[in-house]
Amino acid sequence: MTTTPGTPPETESPRAWKTVLEHVERALLDGSLQPGDRLPGERQLSTDLGVGRSSVREAFRVLEVLGLIRTRSGSGPNAGAIIVATPRGGMSALMRLQVAAQGFPVDDVVRARLLLEASVAAELAAAVHDHDLADALQLLDAMEPPGLDPDEFLVLDAQFHVALAEASGNQVITAMMAGLRSAIEGYVLEGVPHIRDWGATADRLRHEHREILHAIERGDSADAEARIRDHITGYYAESLLPTPAQNSPAPTPDPDSGRESSRTVASPTR
Amino acid sequence: MTTTPGTPPETESPRAWKTVLEHVERALLDGSLQPGDRLPGERQLSTDLGVGRSSVREAFRVLEVLGLIRTRSGSGPNAGAIIVATPRGGMSALMRLQVAAQGFPVDDVVRARLLLEASVAAELAAAVHDHDLADALQLLDAMEPPGLDPDEFLVLDAQFHVALAEASGNQVITAMMAGLRSAIEGYVLEGVPHIRDWGATADRLRHEHREILHAIERGDSADAEARIRDHITGYYAESLLPTPAQNSPAPTPDPDSGRESSRTVASPTR
């Protein structure tokens, strides 16, 4: 196809990059593209789909951020764009940016986190022996050293919570947890200075972590759930983040709509 | 800045587009960029940050897919890239693609859905008068016509479930619900042919929807939660989707790792 420099639409509708995205999605759905496979090169796909390489790149960038592919330059079997399907990164980016753009109120994030973690803890406790808590335990040990900076401590803390979700074996919930954590990471760090006695707080957190794990290992779902709820709300209360309470900024001031997914009915809600 | 055609690194590290992404994120965090604001033009930002316009575009594409901006060509106040922060679309794209790429097992998606919906129903029931269920009710009415195609019916059904989440007022959970729904939409439609008597099933679903709403309006959290759980699991059982049971393909066959977010400890889990 020899499209003169400025001939985008050609036969198809606008959004050349979306063409690429849809092509990849279709290939994934019909199984012609599987995790571990290599996508055609950018130039190849460009000519195959009749779009410019720039458009292919834009689509690839999206896929990369969404955690679907991993690109690597050079040559050999490890080069090129490879399907990896690692949702964590994408979920984190999405939630982090949405929180930054005020699409996700911090309160809602905390609430969602509470919900997920409580459920995870209860589920783990209900079937302890089906899960592997070694990772979580190892993280608790790593959190023991008294000289840990708040930053380091909180990173491990976050990893501990994600490890619990991971132990439950649910990829979706794990990804969500990772995303939520990453979304409010900034606020958590911001809250550290508001804590009077960090050493004491750290000790309390360590203790609570152990208690949670014990409740899980004991198979006491209700206790595990209650403890993790207290653990989370307690920390937010102390670090001066607004304790979960009703609030939500206007969904979006943008005066247009008409997405495919937009609801049909009017929305006088709120 | 006059970078000769092929001079990408210049003074900064690789990933020019990421520079743009970070710039925007920072601007959002420090408040210099707010929902409704217009971003600088691509050419402008390009020269400002010392990167090529292509890189700016790649970043913009990511932001667009993530639901952070809305671009529009032309002139005037409505043109350009505008911060909108509508997480639904991005969440849907992410989950849909992850399911397609087998990063999210369908089972896990259903389980997550179950968890979120049950919580939403319970929360709504616990504080009925604080929420507005008009949208949900309206959708139920729209679902009444007996001549509805399964496709149409299921679209409304999905909207009903999302409307419940929306009524709870939690943006994060609403976005997640919308994403999860969109992720398994294909599978749901695929399951329709496996239903022997669609008319009867539709009637049952209508009835269950009403019952759920009644339980919520009655303020009976436990009942609302139980009913919505049965509602969901029941449908999946009937449409022949594998009933939620233990399963999870290998997280990712990709032989590399080393992300910032990767855990420190070994992971012999599953």
Add this chain to the structure above:
DNA sequence: ATGCTACTCTGGTCGGACCACACCCGAGGA
């Protein structure tokens, strides 16, 4: 005053040009 036309700015695409990188293979030396 009114109406129409140019202008200008914006995103959307394309194509071509480089760079850095990593593999692969063949030539040449030990």
Add this chain to the structure above:
DNA sequence: TCCTCGGGTGTGGTCCGACCAGAGTAGCAT
């Protein structure tokens, strides 16, 4: 014969310049 080293080749990463379509806007002509 085996090992080493240097080019060849292909990949993503980036930049640039060009052009198109759309949408306001200013200004000229009537």
